[in-house]
Amino acid sequence: MYSHGFLKVAAASHKTKLGDSMYNVKEMLEILKEAKKKGAALICFPELCITGYSVGDMLFQRYLYLDSLNAIKYLLDNNPFPGVVIFGSYVIINDTLYNCSFVIQNKKILGIIPKTFLPHTNEFYESRWFASGNNLIKDLKNIKFLGQNVPFGKLLFENENRDVIFGAEICGDVWAPTSPNEKLFANGALIVLNSSASPAHIGKKEKRHLLTQSTTMKFNSAYVYVSNNASESTSEVVFSSHLIIAEDGNIISEYDRITFENNIIYGDIDIKKLHFLRRNNSYYKQTQALARDVDFQYVKFELEENAEYAFEELPERLPFVPKKRADLERITMIQGASIRKRLDYVGTEKVVLGVSGGLDSTLALLSLVHAYDEAEIDRKNIIAVTMPSAETSKRTYENAKALIEKLKCAFKEIRIDLEVRRQLELINHSTEKDTTYENIQARIRTTTLMNLANQEKAVMIGTTDMSEIALGWSTFGGDQTGMYGINAGLPKTVVREVVKYYQEIFPDVKDIIDDILKTPISPELTGSNQKTEDLIGKFEINDFILYHFLVNGDDFERVSYLLTKAFGLNGNEAREYVNNFSNRFFTQQYKRLSMPEGVKIMAVSLSPRSELKLSGDHYPPKI
Incomplete structure (x- = not known):
């Protein structure tokens, strides 16, 4: 679902049987049927979720690889989900194994991204089985997989209008001091999806919060993190079942209870807001000169724009008001x-x-x-x-x-x-x-x-x-x-x-x-x-408009739409509020140009000296 600049994404973890790839894919298909009903546009599954993460040395066995190929083909042939699916499996190139993130839509494999940073400490032994894709992707741009010619390596995925761009990384990549997501975000990705297999231990949940909130805050971005669940194995560790959807420094959806069952969460990513925040972020501009990478391949995906949007949570009516x-x-x-x-x-x-x-x-x-x-x-x-x-x-x-x-x-x-x-x-x-x-x-x-x-x-x-x-x-x-x-x-x-x-x-x-x-x-x-509010309207509605206009960068058409959702106004009432606000905001700038000094407290200030640079004769936009 994509409408009015909002994109519905999903994070899912399915019941897993180690080494039973067809069973695992059929569980994924059940989740995909549900995600289709909810209208998600993107959905992410865990790392190595086709075979299960903990198959160990069976990764070297050809039978397991062939089973995984057959299961992926079955997934493609029976995929009920019209959006984009991201999941974890592996490829073998020159008898070398690469832990990968697969990106598919309908029956097509859009791209395969190999993992860069392989953990080999404590309970992790990945370099025993896999090689990092860091060097391979310098030379290899496409591979043949299940009869398809598939883009491989440094990939970004974009819709036709280029307003929704996403990338993928795998588990430990996000924990590295210099993560692939930094390059992905710096080169245009608004969303990064991480297929992970992360054990549960005390304190790790908080670290995942820190990672996802920090990176999305720095890059005015969104992050979807998906760990496998406890159904796959409890031989040495219990996998966390942790699902996180974060946006611009905030966790907007999460599931953190250990489970053995299929589970899915949804989140509404505000694409237009993220674009505005980046345009307004001087650090992001400067990052372009340092991190631009011409080696990225841009891969098209289909994204239908809908007339209406079904929010997981309605827009906050009092967005300025502190919750703590x-x-x-x-x-x-x-x-x-x-x-x-x-x-x-x-x-x-x-x-x-x-x-x-x-x-x-x-x-x-x-x-x-x-x-x-x-x-x-x-x-x-x-x-x-x-x-x-x-x-x-x-x-x-x-x-x-x-x-x-x-x-x-x-x-x-x-x-x-x-x-x-x-x-x-x-x-x-x-x-x-x-x-x-x-x-x-x-x-x-x-x-x-x-x-x-x-x-x-x-x-x-x-x-x-x-x-x-x-x-x-x-x-x-x-x-x-x-x-x-x-x-x-x-x-x-x-x-x-x-x-x-x-x-x-x-x-x-x-x-x-x-x-x-x-x-x-x-x-x-x-x-x-x-009565003031009889003359200029309710302050809670005017504050809502002010917030969405200046903090989120929403145009007045979109603010009007959000008013119908948050306050239950009809279209005419919402437009009247927005046009009244627009007229007063722009025509009264002359008063702000000579306002006294006063300290900034919220995310935005109206001071003409330090923040709001606006001429006193700017004509108000109307809808």
């Missing part, structure tokens, strides 16, 4: 360090902060208090200001005041009604509650806070978060600015989670925070009935 408590703690540490360094540089211990009773200013205040406590600075140096107007609700005002007082910060209240009226009269405004009316309030608050900061020799803290910065949901010259943007690196969905986390650190204000979390998000510039 330790990451939330890390966020507080980053925010705390950022503000402490800025205060140290400026030469003050004072900050001025507007507190509205909303989520963003609540997080800013909590983060400042936490940072001051860590640095043993008196909380009274945090000058927290409420700035109510006629539009401010009693609920948010009382929450803001109670939070400041319970946290024992310096409290100030400055009403802005009179100043708002003066500004309206100055420009002869009709007092209609329009954009001008709203922006005057925001700018007066910011100017007042700036002036107060000057008077107190303090740093004025901006509270706008990444989601609002992305959507331009701020007043230019108002809450868009500040002397330091403490929340600029956090999307709204993460702001909410960090505020919840602070309830553990500051239990005395837990009830106040609870009510703030329940309060609808509103700028309260035309009254408490003004």
